[in-house]
Amino acid sequence: MKIYKINDNKFKSIYISYNFTMPVESNDIFSNNSVLGALMAKSSMKFPNQKEIERYLNGLYGASYDVNVEKFGDLYNLEFRAEVINKKFLPEKEDVLEDMLSFISSMIYEPADWTIENISREKEFILERINERKDEKLKYGVQKMEELLCGGEPFGNFLFGNVEDVLKIDKNILIDSYKKLIYAPVTIIVSGNLDGYDNIDELFNKYFKNKIKSNDICALDYNTRKNNDIKFEEVKEEQDTTQSILSLGFKVIDSSMEDFYALNLYNAILGTTPSSKLFQNVREKESLAYTVRSRYYRFKSMLVIYAGINKENYTKAVDLIKEQIESMKKGEITTEEFTSAKDSLMADLNEWKDSKVAMAKMVFSNIIAYNDSNITIDQMRENINKVTLEDVIRVANKVNLEKIFYLGGSTNE
């Protein structure tokens, strides 16, 4: 059993991330595991309900525990995460780490015998998550684009599943999902102040060793996309809002993990900082949007640009965004744009060092992407630093527009 440890004694607490990672064999995994995760976050044999869990955690000086679901490209990940204070900093030097490990172990491996009421309540909980997603317009615009770009691929599913699949869930489906879950490969990451815990491996062994069935996640395929044909499509959804949402989806053709750093820099120059082309041209020069950004998806080789606009400006905004993409293909990137994007990325990476969660996430992503848990922030900074203007232009020419999504009032076209 391997535990990935990130020790930094500037912190006062310890963050624990316990991951089950699995391929998506059938799309109902999203609905089924959302409900399963909700049940496991709120009950176990020992702690029958949320109230008992909260009361127990309050007694551990406000330690936190929850269940998080996530997609890493086409892989599905269910994460049990917790945070406790290092005993050094507690008033009576009480050790609450072992209590927490014992607690997590029981939450995962000794589930409650769910009643019909429990199940139907958590189904309801997930249904609301699915139905309320339109309440945050910009986020919805991005999710909708992920769905459009990855139709048929696991990543194209909404994280919490869909209404039809949730409605079908019964106890047998959940028991099945639970069995699949605990046979999935486990990755454990501990990040924070580990001073005074030389015995941490023994502690984990004590509570988890006999429980874990598998821990090899590297054989899993995070990008199942087979063909890279571009099928251009424009999708409009009418809704009565003051502001309209525009999102554009791009596929990056023939890219590999080696292009990761160049694409990161490409994305920063295009639209993640206030010096970026999108911010400067769409917001500052033309005042077409208050929010305009781009996002690069490392595991899916794709890019999404999103903006909040006035409906009258639809055509103008689309054209202006396309212009920025084209100018990058032609290499119209100033030294200033290039350097400031690089400096921003390097600074962001450096600042991850101040976050236990960011460090844990970095290690986990690098395990999935490169099967390498030893890559450091400084190495990643070095790799960004090595990217040349030619590298950026090379990857810029792999970026192809495929979908446009619009949410808002009629654009009178």
Add this chain to the structure above:
Amino acid sequence: MNKISVEVSEELDESTFSTKLDNGLEIYICKKKNFTKKIGMFGTKYGSVVNDFIDITTGKRIKVPDGIAHFLEHKLFEKEGANALDLFSKIGVSSNAYTSFDQTVYYFETSEKFAESIAMLVKLIKEPYFTDENVEKEQGIIGQEISMYDDDPSFMVYFNTLKAMYQKNPVRIDIAGTIESISHITKDLLYTCYNTFYSPQNMFFVVVGDVDIDETIKLIKENMSKYEKDRKGENKKIEKFYQIEPEEIAQKQITQKMDVYLPQLCIGYKLNLCDGYEIAKNEIIVSILSDMYFSKQSDFFENEYNLGRVNDSIYMQYEGSETFSHVLISTTTTDVDLVEQDILTYINKIKSEEIDEELFNVIKRKKIGESILASDNLNICYRRLIDSIIDNTNVYTDIEVLKNLKANDLKEFLNKLSEKNRVTSKIIAK
């Protein structure tokens, strides 16, 4: 050399240093050993509720349009056509600014360009550049910002609660003003507000991170000294006027229809004004009440959850300043009317009961743990510091208050929540 004072928190294993420059600027530095990021914040104790004051350059009383403090923030964070966000971004530093009811703060976050960032921040704030053209352009941009918030149900449910509670206080108006009010802003009005409220004695500089204390103070002092000559009306007393806010609420209920799936509810209790220490204390009392009576460990939440009325959480929070003081209880819910009734009945019930001492002590323990956890996060460190500057309390007052809090303090506070001063705001689906 200016005298440097230190406040130490043993609980958080942390120290905060402070000093006052000869020009009146207060500097606070929270030392966070071994952290990479350094945060610098330059702020003024001036926000959206101030719209009536003595113009420090002429000595005459003046009324200014709503939203001008926020407008000024936008215009100051811009240099001759270039956005400050961009100027910082060009050297790889992230920056931003915000305006609230009682403060306007400009800040940067950097790991490697600390000295350059301090110089840039001081330069931006000390060299205002307003023209008729750039004021007009900004009216368009802020107009978009205002309409973005119009689509945000959580923002609307909150502001409608303030509107219902207050009759005169400008907190009832959006911090950004209205499209109409900002159309009256001119470059001269901006200079008037700037000259009155951006003088060093009304401002503060906060630094959080692993920095050298003496060097940081020297750095700020040197950058400030470049502007010592043009001191317009500095060290004159700032005089602000507030309309008298009646004790009574403005209206009992505001219900707004929006394009939402889940309705939202916010119940507000208007309270009497109090001093900075009481504000800090009330914040802690209410966060404990919230955990005891509304969080997931409460029977009340469990019941509402099992009935399917509430999904996520019910929060109770306190907000206070020189000009307002109130409690808010908010949640998203499938049934705003039923949950409102349940909460009101429940408030009456807990007011009439004794405080559960055992639960109180467990929650107190949790809060101490939360403060320790929070000190791992630099952004929470600066928020504590700015709160204490605005409330005029010591940096670690919250920890002291928490340690000394008694169950009876909760009881006394609960009795201040009166039905007469209660309002309700609801956002329901169209």
